[in-house]
Structures are given as C-alpha cells and as structure tokens.
Amino acid sequence: MQDSFEQVTVLDNFYQTSFFYPMPVVLVTTVSEDGRTNIGPYSLCFPFGIAGRHAMMLISRADSNTAVNIRRSKLAALNFITDKKSHLANAVRLGYPGQTTDEKLKESIFTLLPSMRTVKEKNISYPEIIGEAVAVMECTWEDSPGIFSYRGSSEESHFLLVIDSIIMKKKWSQALINGNGRFPHLPVDYGYRDSKYFWFASHKRPYKEPIPSDKGIDINSIIYQIQRMPYDLKWEDGAYEKLVKVPRIFLKRVLESISRRAVEEGVKVITPQLLDEYNKKRR
Numbered sequence: 403m404q405d406s407f408e409q410v411t412v413l414d415n416f417y418q419t420s421f422f423y424p425m426p427v428v429l430v431t432t433v434s435e436d437g438r439t440n441i442g443p444y445s446l447c448f449p450f451g452i453a454g455r456h457a458m459m460l461i462s463r464a465d466s467n468t469a470v471n472i473r474r475s476k477l478a479a480l481n482f483i484t485d486k487k488s489h490l491a492n493a494v495r496l497g498y499p500g501q502t503t504d505e506k507l508k509e510s511i512f513t514l515l516p517s518m519r520t521v522k523e524k525n526i527s528y529p530e531i532i533g534e535a536v537a538v539m540e541c542t543w544e545d546s547p548g549i550f551s552y553r554g555s556s557e558e559s560h561f562l563l564v565i566d567s568i569i570m571k572k573k574w575s576q577a578l579i580n581g582n583g584r585f586p587h588l589p590v591d592y593g594y595r596d597s598k599y600f601w602f603a604s605h606k607r608p609y610k611e612p613i614p615s616d617k618g619i620d621i622n623s624i625i626y627q628i629q630r631m632p633y634d635l636k637w638e639d640g641a642y643e644k645l646v647k648v649p650r651i652f653l654k655r656v657l658e659s660i661s662r663r664a665v666e667e668g669v670k671v672i673t674p675q676l677l678d679e680y681n682k683k684r685r
C-alpha cells in the first residue's frame with residue numbers, strides 16, 4: 403500500500419526544517435575590506451536569469467562577511483567544489499558564523515588563485531578563486547532595484563549575481579562539449595537539519611533517459627541543441643524551420659556539420675537561403 407500524505411508545519415528555514423531540498427555546495431569568494439579574499443560556504447545559490455541576462459541568485463544572512471563584501475565591492479566568485487569528504491568537512495568549518503576573514507583563512511585548506519577574468523579594471527581587487535573547484539562563476543552584483551528587488555526579512559539578503567565569466571577545469575569543459583556522459587563529482591547538500599550536522603550526499607553517476615521518439619522534433623529542441631554548441635553563429639528563425647524534418651538522431655551531427663562549414667567559410671549568420679545552398683550542394 404502507498405504511504406499516505408500528512409501536513410507538515412512550515413517553519414523558518416523551511417527548505418531544511420520542513421522539507422528535503424537538494425542543494426549545491428558553493429564556496430563564495432569575496433574581497434574583504436582589507437583586500438583579502440573571504441571564503442563562505444553557501445547552498446542557497448541557484449540559476450535565476452537564464453536567457454539574455456545570465457545570473458545566479460544567492461541568499462545569505464544579511465550580516466555575513468560575504469553579504470557585507472558584496473554590498474561594498476559588488477563582486478563575488480561562486481566556486482563549485484567536489485564531494486571530497488575533506489573538502490566538505492572544511493566547508494562546514496568555514497560555515498561557522500561570526501568568524502573574521504583572517505580567522506577563516508587560517509583554517510581553510512583551499513588554495514586561492516588569482517581571478518581569471520579576461521577583462522579586469524585597474525585599481526579593482528577581484529575575488530580570488532578556489533584552485534580545488536571544478537568550475538567557477540565570476541560574478542557582479544546587479545543592484546538596480548528596477549531589475550530585481552525583494553522586500554522580505556531584513557535578516558536575509560538576496561543578491562542577483564550576473565555571471566561575467568565561467569571557468570572550468572579542462573576535463574569538464576571538454577565533457578560539456580562532447581556530451582560524453584561524464585559529470586564532475588558534485589555533492590548534494592540537504593542542509594543543517596538537527597542543530598548538529600550538515601547532511602551531504604555524494605555524487606552518483608547520472609543515467610540517461612531518452613526523450614520520446616514519437617514526439618517529433620520542434621524548433622525549441624533545435625535551438626536548445628544549437629545553444630549548447632561552441633560556435634559563435636547567429637541563426638535566423640527561418641533557418642531553424644528548415645531543420646524540423648531532420649531525424650532526431652542525426653540532428654546533432656547535421657548542426658555540427660553546418661556550423662563547422664559556416665565557420666570555415668567565415669559566415670556569421672545562418673540564413674534559410676544558406677541552408678538551401680548547403681543542401682543543394684550536398685545533393
């Protein structure tokens with residue numbers, strides 16, 4: 403027999419007191435007042451603006467070092483660490499509220515490296531990044547209330563962090579492009595649940611589930627595939643339409659070959675006419 407539902411009281415910090423909510427583990431690096439890089443562990447950190455403006459939402463207690471530093475410098479780097487137990491144990495140690503940046507840096511086992519932003523302004527200190535991270539998002543706080551504002555509890559701060567650059571260990575940026583089913587070992591955090599422990603789950607190898615073959619191909623899945631390819635090309639809407647009849651299993655290969663050819667020929671925009679031309683020549 404199936405287990406039946408019952409009501410759960412919704413308490414403060416509901417995601418960990420009244421729910422089982424899987425979260426990432428991010429070491430947020432920011433620049434403290436004396437110019438040193440502070441490391442704060444955070445889990446309430448999620449994609450927020452995903453098209454056009456690429457941004458993350460970070461939720462922090464309002465008086466954390468991280469929140470104070472972001473309000474002052476507007477800069478933060480989100481360092482995604484692996485599920486290695488010693489790293490997570492150190493992250494928990496660095497998550498003890500009230501410690502100064504100096505105290506934390508003495509306890510940290512992580513390596514700090516210079517920011518890898520390609521565009522840097524003189525006289526600005528950018529947060530260092532964590533050498534052990536799998537990937538890092540280097541961000542700037544978008545503090546215009548016209549873009550995002552939230553009037554909640556004064557104890558929490560919500561930061562819309564616009565992604566200026568993403569850097570990733572080579573092995574994983576290659577996996578991203580090749581789509582070879584290999585994934586970094588990122589942990590899942592279930593939060594601080596019993597006034598005693600943070601609860602983490604280790605990475606488990608993801609499995610694949612094909613999308614239904616009877617659903618046909620639509621323009622959105624073509625756009626989805628194109629956005630995941632490493633070519634700097636603009637596609638006109640009419641060009642997508644030309645491809646809806648391509649059998650799904652060939653779509654990636656066809657898009658790859660069109661894109662590579664366009665790049666080789668110095669083409670910047672894929673138009674319906676260009677696809678007709680390629681098609682005619684192929685025949």
Ligand SMILES: Cc1cc2nc3c(=O)[nH]c(=O)nc-3n(C[C@H](O)[C@H](O)[C@H](O)COP(=O)(O)O)c2cc1C
Pocket residue numbers: 427440441442443444445446447461462463465466467468469493494495496497498499500501591600
């Ligand atoms: C794994 C982990 C996740 C955490 N996630 C959050 C979070 O999302 N928001 C938050 O305000 N505090 C979170 N904390 C608590 C902060 O780390 C803690 O307030 C710490 O003092 C922040 O460091 P900082 O003051 O140097 O920014 C988390 C702690 C750990 C260990």
